[in-house]
Amino acid sequence: MKEIRIYITGFMTSGKSTIGPILANVLGLKFYDLDKLIEDHEGNTIVEIFEQKGETYFREVEGKILSGLTKEINIVVSLGGGTITNSENYDLMKRSGKIIYLKASPQNLYMRLKNKIDRPLFRDLVLGENPEEDFVNRIKEMLDKRNSYYEKADLIINTDNNPIGITVDKIAKQVLRLINETN
Numbered sequence: 001m002k003e004i005r006i007y008i009t010g011f012m013t014s015g016k017s018t019i020g021p022i023l024a025n026v027l028g029l030k031f032y033d034l035d036k037l038i039e040d041h042e043g044n045t046i047v048e049i050f051e052q053k054g055e056t057y058f059r060e061v062e063g064k065i066l067s068g069l070t071k072e073i074n075i076v077v078s079l080g081g082g083t084i085t086n087s088e089n090y091d092l093m094k095r096s097g098k099i100i101y102l103k104a105s106p107q108n109l110y111m112r113l114k115n116k117i118d119r120p121l122f123r124d125l126v127l128g129e130n131p132e133e134d135f136v137n138r139i140k141e142m143l144d145k146r147n148s149y150y151e152k153a154d155l156i157i158n159t160d161n162n163p164i165g166i167t168v169d170k171i172a173k174q175v176l177r178l179i180n181e182t183n
Contacts, residue, residue: 003073004029004179005097009150011143012081013112014102015159015167020078022168027175032077037065046080063089070096084149094152098178100171101153106139108160113139154178 006029008016017033024031035046038061042049049058062083069077070092083089084099093099104112110132150156155174159167 002179004075005070005073005093006076006175007084007093007097007099008076008078008102009084009099009153010081010102010159011104011109011139011146011150013109014081014104015164016078016081016102018164019102019159019168019171020076022164023171023175024076026168026172027076029074029076030072032069032072032075034062034066034069034077034079034083037069038062038080041065059086062086067092082146084153085146090149090152098155098175099153100155100157100175101150102159103150103156104159106136106143109139110135 004027006023006027008020008023010016017035020033021031023029038049038058039045042061044052046058049061059082062080063086066077066079066083066089069075084093113135155171155178157167157171157174162170
């Protein structure tokens, strides 16, 4: 088998941690969740790392762990929503594998995020019981900042309306085509 590295990016709750392990299983690859690896490395949750050490520290650890993963072969990695916005991370992934962007609308992201307190960048809105409009506006602002990175992915898949199984099948077929074209 050829060396395969697939990096799944997208906004938080776009489906990376759900689709990633299923895709890895379908393709016969090993799965890694970058946020989980960071939590294991640090002995804290993502929320605790953000609160205690800040986003800059978190991003440094994220970059180091991602760099280590680029030495692995035949893997699928679910990234954090902001991982790709670091140019060094992007370059590492682009050189070593294929990037898949799971795209979702701000409204669907809101529906998935509105009750989650484990997302540091939205925790204040959830705990403050802010209106939907505040959530959607913050999602749109963050998407506006990140879209230029997300849109550079090798493959863009919309996760709004398809069941997970159909989405995984679609990704698997397109990933295999991408891999065969480049090797």
